[in-house]
Amino acid sequence: MTVKHHLTDDLLMAYSVGDLPEAVNLIVATHISLCDECRAALEAYEALGGAVLDTCDSVALSETSLTSVLDMIHTQDNAIVVNDRSAPAKDSVLPTPLADYVDGGLENVKWRSVGMGVKQAVLNTSSEASARLLYIPAGTAIPDHGHKGMELTLVLQGAFQDEDGYFGRGDIEIASEDVHHTPVADISEDCICLAVTDAPLKFKGLVPRIAQPFLGI
Amino acid sequence: MLMSTTPSTECDPKPVVSGMEMRDSSVRDVGGLKILSNGTQSQIAEWVDELVRVRDQRDEAAFIRVFQHFGPRVKAFLMRTGMDAALAEECAQEVLVTVWNKAHLYDASRASPSTWIFTIARNKKIDVLRKQKRPEPEDLPWGPEAEPDQADVLGLQQESEQLGRALRDLPEKQRELIEKAYFGDLSHSEIAEQTGLPLGTIKSRIRLALDRLRHSLK
Numbered sequence: 001m002t003v004k005h006h007l008t009d010d011l012l013m014a015y016s017v018g019d020l021p022e023a024v025n026l027i028v029a030t031h032i033s034l035c036d037e038c039r040a041a042l043e044a045y046e047a048l049g050g051a052v053l054d055t056c057d058s059v060a061l062s063e064t065s066l067t068s069v070l071d072m073i074h075t076q077d078n079a080i081v082v083n084d085r086s087a088p089a090k091d092s093v094l095p096t097p098l099a100d101y102v103d104g105g106l107e108n109v110k111w112r113s114v115g116m117g118v119k120q121a122v123l124n125t126s127s128e129a130s131a132r133l134l135y136i137p138a139g140t141a142i143p144d145h146g147h148k149g150m151e152l153t154l155v156l157q158g159a160f161q162d163e164d165g166y167f168g169r170g171d172i173e174i175a176s177e178d179v180h181h182t183p184v185a186d187i188s189e190d191c192i193c194l195a196v197t198d199a200p201l202k203f204k205g206l207v208p209r210i211a212q213p214f215l216g217i
Numbered sequence: 218m219l220m221s222t223t224p225s226t227e228c229d230p231k232p233v234v235s236g237m238e239m240r241d242s243s244v245r246d247v248g249g250l251k252i253l254s255n256g257t258q259s260q261i262a263e264w265v266d267e268l269v270r271v272r273d274q275r276d277e278a279a280f281i282r283v284f285q286h287f288g289p290r291v292k293a294f295l296m297r298t299g300m301d302a303a304l305a306e307e308c309a310q311e312v313l314v315t316v317w318n319k320a321h322l323y324d325a326s327r328a329s330p331s332t333w334i335f336t337i338a339r340n341k342k343i344d345v346l347r348k349q350k351r352p353e354p355e356d357l358p359w360g361p362e363a364e365p366d367q368a369d370v371l372g373l374q375q376e377s378e379q380l381g382r383a384l385r386d387l388p389e390k391q392r393e394l395i396e397k398a399y400f401g402d403l404s405h406s407e408i409a410e411q412t413g414l415p416l417g418t419i420k421s422r423i424r425l426a427l428d429r430l431r432h433s434l435k
Contacts, residue, residue: 013398016339017398017399017401018339018342018351022349022352025349025352026352029353029354037424039354040420042354043327043420044417045416046332046336047328047332047377048380048395049332049336049399050328050329050331051381052294052396052399053287053290053291053335054331054381055381055385057290058289058292059289059293059296061289061292062306066281066284066285069284069310069317070281072310072314073317073318076314076318096355097352098352126349
């Protein structure tokens with residue numbers, strides 16, 4: 001594991017609390033699948049959640065609650081899947097949380113060309129934020145763009161370079177509102193990224209502005 | 218249904234106590250292995266015992282104790298996140314049913330009982346209040362058959378206790394800040410820095426366990 005660009009503590013804590021839009025949860029869960037350091041940090045925040053649950057007041061359950069719960073476990077007991085930890089066959093590029101959004105694997109992604117050899121596939125999440133897979137041919141530049149909100153980009157295959165550094169598989173770039181950047185896919189391999197935005201991107205320059213409606217971002 | 222035949226604590230009513238109660242002064246059975254913990258055992262270790270009985274023996278008496286201890290806390294937690302009492306009651310019951318149904322996934326080297334139940338309650342909250350599914354990280358490839366290292370189980374318990382103590386010892390305003398973050402009515406910027414909770418120790422222990430695991434899989 002050589003992940004160099006990580007999630008922020010704010011994002012990790014918000015994920016542990018359960019406050020994030022679905023698309024952001026998706027990119028956080030996908031990064032954690034590839035990054036032990038952030039997984040450990042998340043588990044620490046969850047430990048804090050456990051400590052909060054311990055210090056929290058208690059509110060008495062209804063008198064019939066125990067009976068109802070015992071009824072439920074008795075009727076469900078036979079239905080337990082004992083080994084739901086055994087993961088299905090893994091896609092080598094898409095970690096499980098992401099594979100769940102594209103019917104299993106990279107070969108099932110419904111790419112749409114957006115020009116310059118770049119392809120994208122918008123994933124179906126709640127509308128508060130949007131998630132898309134981007135396919136960028138080796139050596140290709142994504143137009144210089146800023147954004148109204150936050151943009152998170154996670155590399156799944158290949159690598160890209162921009163003003164902020166070099167991002168390889170598992171690395172996540174967190175670009176805030178004022179960042180304008182021009183990511184260029186590494187020459188060695190076509191680059192596949194998961195990109196999540198909570199507001200539309202703004203492209204600079206004429207051609208990219210024309211491309212924007214196609215990108216839908 | 219398999220009922221436990223473990224005699225010792227089967228029928229003891231367990232008083233619900235808050236804080237760091239040290240009880241019991243003998244060798245205890247945690248996760249099927251005898252351990253010695255300076256002749257004392259923490260409250261966390263007791264709840265680990267109970268969950269392990271639910272997990273391994275489908276022990277209904279142990280489950281009832283877990284229900285009676287955690288049920289009212291889960292209900293209070295869900296009400297603080299914005300549910301009315303009736304919905305929180307219904308959801309708390311479902312959370313406890315999930316505890317029973319998913320007990321086979323409980324791993325004492327990775328989460329204290331409170332932490333594990335917190336994650337189930339949180340997922341219930343997202344499900345009900347946000348009406349969303351929650352993408353979860355890929356599971357690590359350690360199956361239920363892999364017996365966790367008892368040193369890790371104990372270490373995590375000690376660090377969870379340390380964290381719980383640190384949380385309780387915080388000035389009230391800071392503690393409220395954190396509670397609010399977990400109830401979802403506060404943005405969370407800088408809370409960790411401001412309060413200096415010992416998250417680092419837990420993080421490094423889990424990190425170590427992950428490293429060891431990856432190494433053993435090579």
